[in-house]
Each structure stands twice: as C-alpha cells, then as structure tokens.
Amino acid sequence: MLALTGYVDRFSAAPSGTLAFKVSSTLGEDYTADLVRIRCADPNPAGPGMKILPVDIPFGGRFPSRFQPVHLGSYGRIDTPAALTDVPVLTLSAIIWPTLPGRGPQAVLTVGDPDGAAGVGLEVGPMGATLRVAGNGTGALATGVPLAARSWYRIAATVDRRAGTVRVSQTPLDAARLGLKPAEATATLRLPEPPGGGVMLAAAPGADGPVARHYDGKLEAPMLVAGTLDAAGAPGGTVLAAWDLGRGIDGVRVEDLGPGGHHGVLVNLPTRAVTGSRWTGNEMCWRHAPDEYAAVHFHSDDLYDCGWETGFSFTVPDGMKSGIYGARLRCAGHEDIIPFYVIPAPGRPTAKVLFIGSTYTFQAYANHRRGNLDEAFRKRIADWGAYPHNTDDHSDYAHSTYNRHPDDSGVALSSRLRPILTMRPGYLTFNDPRGSGLRHFPADSHVTDWLEAKGIAYDVLTDEDIDEGGAEVLKPYAAVLTGSHPEYHTPGTLDALEGYTAAGGRLCYLGGNGFYWRIARNPDLPGVIEVRRAETGIRAWAAETGEYYQQLDGGLGGLWRRNGRPPQRLAGVGFSSQGLFEGSWYRRLPAADDPQVSWIFAGVPEEIIGDFGLSGGGAAGFELDRAEAALGTPPGTVVLASSEGHGPSFIPVFEDLLSHVNTLHGGTRDRLVRADMIYADLPSGGALFSVGSITFCGSLAHNGYANPVSRILENVVRRFAGG
Structure with missing residues (x-):
C-alpha cells in the first residue's frame, strides 16, 4: 500500500456542501493538508508544465497519521x-x-x-x-x-x-x-x-x-x-x-x-x-x-467501499470559484493530491461556458493496470517529476473495468470510494515517444489550461452532477465543452445532453470514442458504476453469454449504439477506428470555405491542421470518430476536415464490419479509419462542433497556444458563448 494516500466521499460539491476526505498514512508523524487548484496536470517539460496553484482559503491543517487497511474480496x-x-x-x-x-x-x-x-x-x-x-x-x-x-x-x-x-x-x-x-x-x-x-x-x-x-x-x-x-x-x-x-x-x-x-x-x-x-x-x-x-x-479482489474513517472535511465557502481543485497531503517527503470539483450553486451559474468532468469515464478506468511499466517508462516518470506511483505496482485498491479478476472474468463494477491512482495530476498512462502519454483526468487539463490561457470564464460540473440534475443544470450555459474522452454514460447523462441541444444549447465534443458504453447506477449503492461488455465493440473483455443485462438497473448493457442511441445522434460523430497511441493530422476540406462555416477557420489559412501535439504527436489519433448519416448525424452537418496519415495499427471498430471485406454502411474499410471534424446548426437553434479525436486537446498548447487547433476552438467557443 502507499505510504500516504486517500479519497473523497464525492467528486464534487457546491457552496455550503461538505466533502469528507479519507486518508491513510503509514508514516510516523502528522500529515498536513492544504488546498490547491489544478489548472494543468501535464508534467511534460516540453509543454505548459504542471500548474498546481495554492488557494488562499481555510482548508485542512495538521492531522495525526493512521494506517487504514483495504480488505479485498466479496x-x-x-x-x-x-x-x-x-x-x-x-x-x-x-x-x-x-x-x-x-x-x-x-x-x-x-x-x-x-x-x-x-x-x-x-x-x-x-x-x-x-x-x-x-x-x-x-x-x-x-x-x-x-x-x-x-x-x-x-x-x-x-x-x-x-x-x-x-x-x-x-x-x-x-x-x-x-x-x-x-x-x-x-x-x-x-x-x-x-x-x-x-x-x-x-x-x-x-x-x-x-x-x-x-x-x-x-x-x-x-x-x-x-x-x-x-x-x-x-x-x-x-x-x-x-x-x-x-x-x-x-x-x-x-x-x-x-x-x-x-x-x-x-x-x-x-x-x-x-x-x-x-x-x-x-x-x-x-x-x-x-x-x-x-x-x-x-471474486477474491472485489471492492466497494474501503470504509476508511474521515481524516478531515471541507465545506465549500460561498463565492468559491468553480473549478478543479485538490486536497494536497504531505508528510515526511511524501505527497498525494486528491482531486475534486467545486461546482456552482444550483441555479446560479457564474459563466457562460461549462466544462464537464468525465468522472464516469475516469471511474471506469480507475486504477487500470496495463502492464507497460518498464525501466524506460520508470525513468521518464522520475525525470519529469510525474506522479510516482503506477497501478502496475499496486493491486491494493482494486482495478478498473478494463482489467480482469484473478479468474479471468471481466471487472464489471467500479467504485469511487477508494484511492484512484490514475486520477492524479501528473499520472502518465503511456511512455509516449512523441508526447506526454496522458489520458483521462490529467489529459483533460489540456482543456482547462487552454480556457485559462484564453481568459474564457467557465464553470465545471461532473457526469454525476449532470446525471442527478438533468438538462436543467445545463440550461443556463451558452456552450458546453466535453473533455477528450467522455466514453461512459448512463441514460440520465445522455438524456440531459440531448435535452440541452434540443432546447437550443451548443455542444463542443472535444474528444473521440465518446458516448460509447452504457453504464448503470443504483441510488442505493452510491459511488458505483457498472458496465457489461456485451456482444460487440472494442472491448477489453467479453461478458459471458446471457449476462448482458446490468444488475444495478436491469438495462441492456454494452454499446449505446446497440441500445438505439449511436453517438452520432448526440454529437454528430461516433467511434470509427482505433490504433496505437499516436497522432496524425486533419486535412481541411472544401466545405470549410462555405460562408456559413468559414468563420470557424478565421485566422487559419493552413490546409494541414494539427500535425503536432502532446498526445501522440498529432491532433487526430488513437481513437477516431466519423460522421455517418445512417447512424444519426444531423442533416446539414458540414464535415470541415478529415484526418489522414494513420499508421498500420489502426483498424475499423468491429460493429461496422460485416465480414473481412464488407462494412455495415458501405464503403471500404480504409475509409472508416478517419476522424471527422464537423459543425451542425440544429433546428432548435443549437449547434454542434465535434472534433472526432481523443488526441485533439493535446495539440491546444503548441507554440504557446498560438496554433491552428487552438484558433479553431477559440473561434467556436467565443461564437457559441456570445450567442
């Protein structure tokens, strides 16, 4: 077990809400806890660098160390x-x-x-x-x-x-x-x-x-x-x-x-x-x-709630700025930061732009053990001063829905009531030779740092907040931005986002492989999500035959596409291809010059867009989404740019293949390997802007945020926020 670590009872709280931090320390002296704001969580020295900023608000203090065990096994x-x-x-x-x-x-x-x-x-x-x-x-x-x-x-x-x-x-x-x-x-x-x-x-x-x-x-x-x-x-x-x-x-x-x-x-x-x-x-x-x-x-490694006693609590004061924060624990040379979100008071937004923390996805990948921690990777972690602990070294806190139990059955249930190593500033997922190798929580800080650098005011909400609040909590915002990988959703989160755009909202989907898996929750078991990897899709494991329906809500698990809600219906694009963690570029298409959409490219004369970045070295990579009218891409959607130059590791997703040569909606297999950047005006008066790539946000910071990828997103967000 780690010498110093912890977790929080909820990922978010509004003013007057209280968060309880559960801390375990094996060290022989008191630990301290202070408050930081997490602006950028990328430790790559070639990028903006880690930006963990102190916050002058009464918080934490000094507390006695005490070891709190974890008892695995159901x-x-x-x-x-x-x-x-x-x-x-x-x-x-x-x-x-x-x-x-x-x-x-x-x-x-x-x-x-x-x-x-x-x-x-x-x-x-x-x-x-x-x-x-x-x-x-x-x-x-x-x-x-x-x-x-x-x-x-x-x-x-x-x-x-x-x-x-x-x-x-x-x-x-x-x-x-x-x-x-x-x-x-x-x-x-x-x-x-x-x-x-x-x-x-x-x-x-x-x-x-x-x-x-x-x-x-x-x-x-x-x-x-x-x-x-x-x-x-x-x-x-x-x-x-x-x-x-x-x-x-x-x-x-x-x-x-x-x-x-x-x-x-x-x-x-x-x-x-x-x-x-x-x-x-x-x-x-x-x-x-x-x-x-x-x-x-x-299973002998199941885990729901560590059940730790509270080390300290924090009540969010009135007027505290919405954003992503951390409880920083320090003791005897050890440090850990437990992230959490401060959300606006109900019905009192503080900005026109909303950023969504993809906490259901973070939870699905929580403590993902990948088996890729070799000596070269360890050296990079040490050289960069990145988060020092990797899940390959630690099985103490259970693993992700991408792992298997000791008996080779897939992990279907994931709890947030435990330390989550992968949800830490500076956590490296890959030893990326062309970039930082970030995913999920730290990768999404590329967006928040960009918002701060551009002076764009924003609020934050998490998936769980939106699930519980519905479209009503999104309604006050002129523009809603996702992170790089909003993959996992309940019926409630999809209903809220679809309700938002149907009522005239403007959605910026800034990732790839989004809105893909259906998950379940149960109000009697707070903090737990469930995924059943049923029938098809890009999967880490396959559910046993007959075990496709989720225990927590009785719904059919698997892809949202198999539940009649393809990602294209909400975001205009949906998962099309996957390869290694490497990025290429988009090629601007003639349709981008149409006066109706040419404002998106104001100040961007380039035809090749995003052949750089901190995620795989390019803005279009790893997991790619495409437009497809047959799957719900709205009529009148404009494909502004499409990616090219992908390596031999990229394959079409299995749900689009009928055989080794035939695809579900026609066209060649090669044409399915692409990311589409799209724009759509919706009949409701709302709009969609989607980039179709997981690595897009990693290109925002290039050249001090002065680059075509950054300029395109700034044009869109400022237009959306301005009405």
Missing part, C-alpha cells in the same frame, strides 16, 4: 443464523461453478469458525469438495477428485454427531461436460461443540477480523439442513436456512426462504445478474427469469 454475511445447538445431523449444501478450483482452500459455506473452537466449513480446493471441521488442525476431509473449472456441481457436507462421522460429496450437474463423475468421502473426525453464530458465503471468518479463504466462482442455493440430502439434492430433514440468490438482484440483500428468515448482505459487490445452473438460454434478461439467474459470482 462474500456474504448472515448475522442471524439458525440455532444449531440441538441439531445432531447438520448438512451444508450449495451449487457452485468454481473458476479457480485448484488455487487452494476456498470457503463456500461456513457455519461458526472452523478455524476456532466450534464451526464447520464447506470448501473447495485442489482435491475437490472439502469439509473443514474445527478442532482438527489444518486437516480437512476432501473427495480427492479435482473439480473442473467453470462446471456446475452440487457439493454437500454432513456432520453426524450421533455417529461421530462426516461425509463430503460433489455431484456434477452439467450433462454436456462429459467425463465428470460424482465423488464422495466419509471419515471419523473429532467433532467439536455445535457451531455457534455466524454464517458466511464465499469466505471464512478471519483470525483477526478480515475474512479469509475467499471463493472465486459462482454460488447458487446455499442451504443448511437438519438432516441429510437425497440423491437429487432434496432435503431429507428440516430446512434451517435456504438462501435464494435470485431475489433482489439489483441490490446486496440475501434472502432466506427458510422458516427463520435468516437474511444477510453481500459485501464488496460481487457480480449478480449472472447465469445459474438452471439457465436455459431461452431468456437473456434476468428480470424475465430470475430463477435462471439465481447465482452470484464472487
């Missing part, structure tokens, strides 16, 4: 278990789909503390289904037959106090997996006192607090029976507890259908809305057949 906790003191024969049973059965002991269903004085645990491990009984040291009874990964089994263990024997069994349930056979084992063990209170799913009680032996895989129908099971798994005695994991899929409650109503809760957000042992394939949506989705996928 599990279920039943706090009011059935009384077992008068149960001479106890059976533990569950249906499982183990994903790492050979890794080591993993608890599936635990009663009491099998590592202490009284308790039993039904587990899986390298030797198959296993029963662990308190008082028998580390020894346990196993079937001796390894389980096959990603296959359904019923496992059970019976403790017979009258006979002094124990039995454990595993029964394969997947008829399509040929060669899997049932197995069982029986033994005489020293039986302890009847287990006391406490039942856990997918983990075991830890010796000193944190749980242990996390289970990786799916779990269905855990059950406790006073008696035995028959050959079909039906209880032959009294059911003490039977938890139906198909109920309340959109939440964290665990419901017991047994007579005692021993309900529980899921901790650290395991994945729900996953196919169970009874899934037929006839329904793809869990809402229509919850019995077929009555399983939970647990």
Whole structure:
C-alpha cells in the first residue's frame, strides 16, 4: 500500500456542501493538508508544465497519521443464523461453478469458525469438495477428485454427531461436460461443540477480523439442513436456512426462504445478474427469469467501499470559484493530491461556458493496470517529476473495468470510494515517444489550461452532477465543452445532453470514442458504476453469454449504439477506428470555405491542421470518430476536415464490419479509419462542433497556444458563448 494516500466521499460539491476526505498514512508523524487548484496536470517539460496553484482559503491543517487497511474480496454475511445447538445431523449444501478450483482452500459455506473452537466449513480446493471441521488442525476431509473449472456441481457436507462421522460429496450437474463423475468421502473426525453464530458465503471468518479463504466462482442455493440430502439434492430433514440468490438482484440483500428468515448482505459487490445452473438460454434478461439467474459470482479482489474513517472535511465557502481543485497531503517527503470539483450553486451559474468532468469515464478506468511499466517508462516518470506511483505496482485498491479478476472474468463494477491512482495530476498512462502519454483526468487539463490561457470564464460540473440534475443544470450555459474522452454514460447523462441541444444549447465534443458504453447506477449503492461488455465493440473483455443485462438497473448493457442511441445522434460523430497511441493530422476540406462555416477557420489559412501535439504527436489519433448519416448525424452537418496519415495499427471498430471485406454502411474499410471534424446548426437553434479525436486537446498548447487547433476552438467557443 502507499505510504500516504486517500479519497473523497464525492467528486464534487457546491457552496455550503461538505466533502469528507479519507486518508491513510503509514508514516510516523502528522500529515498536513492544504488546498490547491489544478489548472494543468501535464508534467511534460516540453509543454505548459504542471500548474498546481495554492488557494488562499481555510482548508485542512495538521492531522495525526493512521494506517487504514483495504480488505479485498466479496462474500456474504448472515448475522442471524439458525440455532444449531440441538441439531445432531447438520448438512451444508450449495451449487457452485468454481473458476479457480485448484488455487487452494476456498470457503463456500461456513457455519461458526472452523478455524476456532466450534464451526464447520464447506470448501473447495485442489482435491475437490472439502469439509473443514474445527478442532482438527489444518486437516480437512476432501473427495480427492479435482473439480473442473467453470462446471456446475452440487457439493454437500454432513456432520453426524450421533455417529461421530462426516461425509463430503460433489455431484456434477452439467450433462454436456462429459467425463465428470460424482465423488464422495466419509471419515471419523473429532467433532467439536455445535457451531455457534455466524454464517458466511464465499469466505471464512478471519483470525483477526478480515475474512479469509475467499471463493472465486459462482454460488447458487446455499442451504443448511437438519438432516441429510437425497440423491437429487432434496432435503431429507428440516430446512434451517435456504438462501435464494435470485431475489433482489439489483441490490446486496440475501434472502432466506427458510422458516427463520435468516437474511444477510453481500459485501464488496460481487457480480449478480449472472447465469445459474438452471439457465436455459431461452431468456437473456434476468428480470424475465430470475430463477435462471439465481447465482452470484464472487471474486477474491472485489471492492466497494474501503470504509476508511474521515481524516478531515471541507465545506465549500460561498463565492468559491468553480473549478478543479485538490486536497494536497504531505508528510515526511511524501505527497498525494486528491482531486475534486467545486461546482456552482444550483441555479446560479457564474459563466457562460461549462466544462464537464468525465468522472464516469475516469471511474471506469480507475486504477487500470496495463502492464507497460518498464525501466524506460520508470525513468521518464522520475525525470519529469510525474506522479510516482503506477497501478502496475499496486493491486491494493482494486482495478478498473478494463482489467480482469484473478479468474479471468471481466471487472464489471467500479467504485469511487477508494484511492484512484490514475486520477492524479501528473499520472502518465503511456511512455509516449512523441508526447506526454496522458489520458483521462490529467489529459483533460489540456482543456482547462487552454480556457485559462484564453481568459474564457467557465464553470465545471461532473457526469454525476449532470446525471442527478438533468438538462436543467445545463440550461443556463451558452456552450458546453466535453473533455477528450467522455466514453461512459448512463441514460440520465445522455438524456440531459440531448435535452440541452434540443432546447437550443451548443455542444463542443472535444474528444473521440465518446458516448460509447452504457453504464448503470443504483441510488442505493452510491459511488458505483457498472458496465457489461456485451456482444460487440472494442472491448477489453467479453461478458459471458446471457449476462448482458446490468444488475444495478436491469438495462441492456454494452454499446449505446446497440441500445438505439449511436453517438452520432448526440454529437454528430461516433467511434470509427482505433490504433496505437499516436497522432496524425486533419486535412481541411472544401466545405470549410462555405460562408456559413468559414468563420470557424478565421485566422487559419493552413490546409494541414494539427500535425503536432502532446498526445501522440498529432491532433487526430488513437481513437477516431466519423460522421455517418445512417447512424444519426444531423442533416446539414458540414464535415470541415478529415484526418489522414494513420499508421498500420489502426483498424475499423468491429460493429461496422460485416465480414473481412464488407462494412455495415458501405464503403471500404480504409475509409472508416478517419476522424471527422464537423459543425451542425440544429433546428432548435443549437449547434454542434465535434472534433472526432481523443488526441485533439493535446495539440491546444503548441507554440504557446498560438496554433491552428487552438484558433479553431477559440473561434467556436467565443461564437457559441456570445450567442
């Protein structure tokens, strides 16, 4: 873990709003916290440089260091278990789909503390289904037959106090997996006192607090029976507890259908809305057949809320300027800056221009571990004085929706209630030979520094603010600007932005690969977003068949395009091509000289635009968007410029390909590899200006902001802001 770090309970607050900062320090002296304004977060000495500016507002102070741990791994906790003191024969049973059965002991269903004085645990491990009984040291009874990964089994263990024997069994349930056979084992063990209170799913009680032996895989129908099971798994005695994991899929409650109503809760957000042992394939949506989705996928590295105590709080004073700020922590030579946004008071904008912090995208990529941290990259980080910590070195705070769990399943849920290393000033994503290698939060500071350099007043709001406030919070602004990569959106954020332009608003989309993935939220689980990488698209992993619908809201996950809302419908352009993190240029088209749009190029005589920049060396690169009338580009849209000169790594997005030669909307594959810079006057009186490239904003600062890219954007923003 980092020696000094923290997180904030919300990304933004308005005047009179309070933010709580959660801090962990392993250092032996007090830490200090002061307030800074984050204007530019690019440490590249060839650019504007880091601009972290002190703010003279009462903030923070000196606080005692204290270490606050992180406990990874999801599990279920039943706090009011059935009384077992008068149960001479106890059976533990569950249906499982183990994903790492050979890794080591993993608890599936635990009663009491099998590592202490009284308790039993039904587990899986390298030797198959296993029963662990308190008082028998580390020894346990196993079937001796390894389980096959990603296959359904019923496992059970019976403790017979009258006979002094124990039995454990595993029964394969997947008829399509040929060669899997049932197995069982029986033994005489020293039986302890009847287990006391406490039942856990997918983990075991830890010796000193944190749980242990996390289970990786799916779990269905855990059950406790006073008696035995028959050959079909039906209880032959009294059911003490039977938890139906198909109920309340959109939440964290665990419901017991047994007579005692021993309900529980899921901790650290395991994945729900996953196919169970009874899934037929006839329904793809869990809402229509919850019995077929009555399983939970647990992971040993899941994390929801670190749960740290508050180190200090800050109430935003009246009159504080809207913008991007940071709580700067310092102690014994260590430093960390926790970013946050100060937004205007409701209904009281302070500028005509609004900049949107793409916090849903930052959260989707939070702690993205890329595996690209070699010695040359480390040297650049050190030489530039960049943010010194990289996620390749740190797994402590969980990873992004671009990573996989230890069992190779994709990470679908991401929380902001944890330290986010990638959302720090100076964080380098790539060792970019032609630029800075920034993405997301630090990359978007290219826009805010440009606004400051040009003297353009602006307010800020985050995705979450817009999701909660709707189009009404955008309505006061003459112009709304995105950052370089507004990729992830809920129905609420798209509704707000579409409502804004439909009411006459003017939108500047300054990135690429925007408005691409649909994500979900749930008001009962604040701080969490969910993405299901369904069917197609440029993806880091693919959702399992039948698991395309999101657990948090029940909506179809995947691309917004598959939900009937292509990016072109909102922004005029949509994702068309991706390649390496390298940039080329735009070529101005004849349509740009039309008097209706020629004002955009006032003072820009160049035909080649943006063959320079701090992101890949050019304004058109990495991820490219194009106009496409068939996907919703508004009638009358003018394509002002298109990119060219892209390298061999660039490919069309998969959703545009029908075969190795045919594309969905005609034209050649090569023609899909381009970024379109467009302008559209909308029937509402609003307007669109979109650049179609993730690397565009990295070119703004070239030559002290005196360059064609900067001039084009200034012409547009000043025109939009002036009405």
